[in-house]
Amino acid sequence: MAKKQNVIIAQSGGPTAVINSSACGVIQQAMKSRKFGTIYGAVNGILGVLKEQLFDICAEKPDAIEALKTTPAAAIGSCRYKLKSLQDSKADYERILDVFRAHDIHYFFYAGGNDSMDTSDKVNKLAADSRYELTCIGIPKTIDNDLGFTDHCPGYGSTAKYIATCAMEAARDTEALYTTDTCTILEVMGRNAGWIAAATGLARSSAEDAPHLIYLPERPFNSDKFVEDVKLVLKEFKRVFIVAGEGLRDETGQYITADTGEFAKDSFGHTQLGGVAEILKAIVEKQVGIKARFNKLGTNQRSAMHFASLTDRDEAYMCGREAVKAALKGENGKMITLIRQSSKPYKCVTGLAPLSDVAAAEKIVPDEYINPQANFVTDAMLDYVRPLVQGEVNVPIGKNGLPVFMRFEKKLVDKKLPSYM
């Protein structure tokens, strides 16, 4: 090929501590290969493509690119813009190809979850139909760890390490102050899959350690059973530390946060429309009669660079690098996967799975990782997650005593097309 072809790299969905490491892997490997023209970043994922908001990543400072490895969230910019089927979102998909054509882009690296893989897959199919030469490689990313065809997802290990540590730490607070603050509830992310909640099981080294109870969205939540569980723990340890996934549902499949019944009312009879933690707090206070408090780390659990897993960070980088290598080997329409070759010692390599397969699958916590009482995880779960949280990332600390993060300058390239949205 005479003229080197251009590349787009984009990030999508809820950020993680290490999605920037994947971007770094793509950028550094692509630059090193000398096989490409310009490497564009699409500001805010597919939205940036649609809006033709692109910037030349190689024009950014090399220090900034390197510092992606220690900067959380999505430095190129992310989005939650959902494209539908090729039929229903046809204009969008065609616009994407138009932008690619206008900027001579023939490689598309997209880091994200199911939806992003679906978008990549459909863009790729439209390109093939239109005889536009395009290579699409997906890079897995999600703290939820719910992508199929991969042992685990970059992003998950860091959240697992951080949230399990937070469970340990807050539990020591409850242990110290149990005579008044007897119950603490830690609400964690994971609406449909309980991988994050399950990881907090690592925090428990002895029976009295927290968490004492873990509730996953994989099992229907029953408040009577819950009250029983809490009372049993209280009897044994005089305190109770509970981890709950944000997406708990009752036996009918309805989110317990959508409940308008008795438990959703406070002592004044007002309906409380809070998250899962607030509902559980209300149940504990009313039905068990002890004071409960809750911690809801929210986006801090997916951006905690300061205590990210080194294993996760390095694998995220590896996925980015391998995406470029795969593209150069002629692979197309695939997502990089992680294949665990061994747990002891831990060995993990990359593989490939068709984008369309990944897009359609959602991996929840399997039965053998959940105890029969549906209130904790099994050793098999702990063996699964333990290798993923090993090692700490050495984040540079600035004069303010805080981590130092990079930020791209993002000088947008001139638009070649009329505005679209």
Added chain:
Amino acid sequence: MAKKQNVIIAQSGGPTAVINSSACGVIQQAMKSRKFGTIYGAVNGILGVLKEQLFDICAEKPDAIEALKTTPAAAIGSCRYKLKSLQDSKADYERILDVFRAHDIHYFFYAGGNDSMDTSDKVNKLAADSRYELTCIGIPKTIDNDLGFTDHCPGYGSTAKYIATCAMEAARDTEALYTTDTCTILEVMGRNAGWIAAATGLARSSAEDAPHLIYLPERPFNSDKFVEDVKLVLKEFKRVFIVAGEGLRDETGQYITADTGEFAKDSFGHTQLGGVAEILKAIVEKQVGIKARFNKLGTNQRSAMHFASLTDRDEAYMCGREAVKAALKGENGKMITLIRQSSKPYKCVTGLAPLSDVAAAEKIVPDEYINPQANFVTDAMLDYVRPLVQGEVNVPIGKNGLPVFMRFEKKLVDKKLPSYM
């Protein structure tokens, strides 16, 4: 004195990442001095004294004592039991002296906040009146940083470092995903004093960095002004990251969380009885019309050993050690204070203040640390807090990839008195 006298050490109130370091300072200095008999820990602060639940700390493993320096919360046990005046809680104070007498305890080291200093002071006065030889030394402890007569309080620096880091990190998440999640509110502790919220100002190195707005309980909260503030930031940066103290009050002095007016109602007209963050979220969503989310770290912000400030940790240890030295020098009825001799370079030594003075004072964030718009802090505030967050504590990591904390065995000594409570 022929027979060596016994010692009690106790911890009180909301735990911190470094109150155990203060305990370690007391224990190690007391053991090193060889001037004392048995060093007892009172399980759960003054409650443990009242209940005669004491354990011999020197019988614990030396490793466990050393590991206090890297273990958060209160390893001896804490409480929120509040004693009133000598008159109103006379039986309690007399019981305390009875327990001291029964176990030949003549030294009382109490780490805590205003209430604990008050308790120590009153026990001390009753002892003097009863001609019981007793030395009481208080050790400052509070993440709220609201004790008077000391430049700052052990515990504050670690929370400041962690919460400012969390603000930086979550803000990068908002920055990445601003096209959907446009506003994030971080609710932080500090019901009457805004020191913790104020510390997050350190996270902002450039104008676009977060937090964009900081609201302290020292200033009345006005929702119209707040909406204006948010709109201005949005216009400039397309996103807004807000830090709010949990104890915000309106112009009438009422906590905004007690509000039953329009802003406290959700879109169904139901009253929302959440925290400050939920109220602000509701205001932003209704009045500004953008999606908002909130993070409420709860007890994680006072137990985050994994990213504690080394300066804070070392000062906490120093306060414990100096408490023992002061007692041996014949000081009594005093609290150890921290005296900042210089900010650049930072130099801090200990001093002493009468317990009764400390008990009566509450130090809020002074006017010169808050900007005129009452929505951010001044450089003077940042200069004040910057030295307190320097350095990281090297916490041991176990095979699960998580920190390793110690736990005392707490073999309780035989009771010599009838039950009291």
